[in-house]
Amino acid sequence: MSYDTLDIERRGAIATIWMDRPDVFNAFNEQLIAELDDACRALDTDAAVRVVVLGGRGRHFSAGADLHWMRRAADSSEQDNLADSRRFAAMLRRLANLSKPTIARVQGAALGGGTGLAAACDMAIAADDASFATSEARFGIIPAVISPYVLRAIGPRHALRYFQSAERFGAAEAKAIGLVGEVVALDQLDAAVGRLAQALLACGPQAQFAAKELIAAIGGRRIDDAVGEETATRIARQRATAEAREGFAAFFEKRPPAWTAT
Template sequence: MYQTIDIITDDRGVATLTLSRADKHNAMSGEMIAELTAAAAQLASDAAVRVVVLAAEGKSFCAGGDLGWMQAQMAADGETRYREARKLAEMLGALNTLPKPVIGAVQGNAFGGGLGLISVCDVAIGADHIKMGLTETRLGLIPATIGPYVVARMGEARARRVFMSARLFGAAEGIDLGLLARIVPAEDLAGVVEREVVPYLSCAPGAVASAKQLVRDLAPTVNEAAIDMTIRALVDRWETEEAAEGIGAFFDKRKAAWMS
């Protein structure tokens, strides 16, 4: 059914949603964004699903936005850019509001939009060797549509440490920033994620869904106005000379003009 992701549900109701573009470091293409949105709806409506594990194939968890997808946005008109950015925002929103607990199994590096995916998990466990970073500003872009979820996860003060600099950081700092709940050796990741899953199987599914909604209601709200503002900010940034230079430099395999 899906081309870029996979869903397997065991007899306990634990669904593993796996990013399966390993050859592209699980970068999010337009097709993957659409499939993740559809998967979120499928998992939300399936009464047999009790818990969702968000995982990935290959060495990387998610390298962020597919550069081909971003290059296509550079060539598009403003209306198309807005529409495509909204699809990304709606995918993240669908995962964020999924009425099932979502456990992230972060086995590899995560950059840009990959941190958006981690931020919409209820709990994320990471392998201790991974690197992460909000790398958009190196390309002349900004972490816009993922921003509401990243800032909600980190808090403003911690987000300011990494939101603008494109600095890479390790798993231990990922805990300090609030992205990861625990880090473990790679060979222990599956077992630790399983231990995170098991308690939910003793809980009333409706109560779990209501409790998750309550947490979201009590927390700072990621509302439609904020989402629309971030989409427009990204569309505006795509139209800048810096974005054209940054993405062009990436594809030309050269340093952007601002790099020393």
């Protein structure tokens, strides 16, 4: 895969998508959105890839929307803005629904849509210099397209504050409210991402995808007979897979499971 705004780095079964516009702090425009959507599609169907990391080259993860893109949007019609927003929404949905684990590797600024990108990944690790904001209200707009992912990460109470105040907050606050799972020194960021990626590679890939589907299906629902039946059905179905049989066999035979060889 060859892109103008991205760099794809592969190390074994781990693929890192680097947003590669450091001169504009990896701010995104129409091209980066389209290329990120295409990269996610390609990596999702690549059986050799088990874990996808999203990062930004240079000092910052992503400063959000490119200023030229924002200026064009301000001068565009509602219909043109709708088409633009639909493309952005489709890219975020593809990233969030990837069939393999995704990790956001965040340093420096992750503002506006940059916060949305971090939230759309399954998990996020931030350097201690990272800062976040849903800054749209400062421009008289709302963080609508990123809202499902940010709400999923931080919940409605924190979203009510940050969607309306547009305050910038640091890595420690991001961890406290659930936006990132771990904060480390900047020079330890790659090592921390690597450790998490290795932990993910030790687990069954089909089980990981089934776990993502389980969370999507069960999250937020009332615990009743229907939920009990659905969870019972899902574990029974998973136990019957070849991957589960291999996992149990490897455990009892005290050997690594087959998927760790990939």
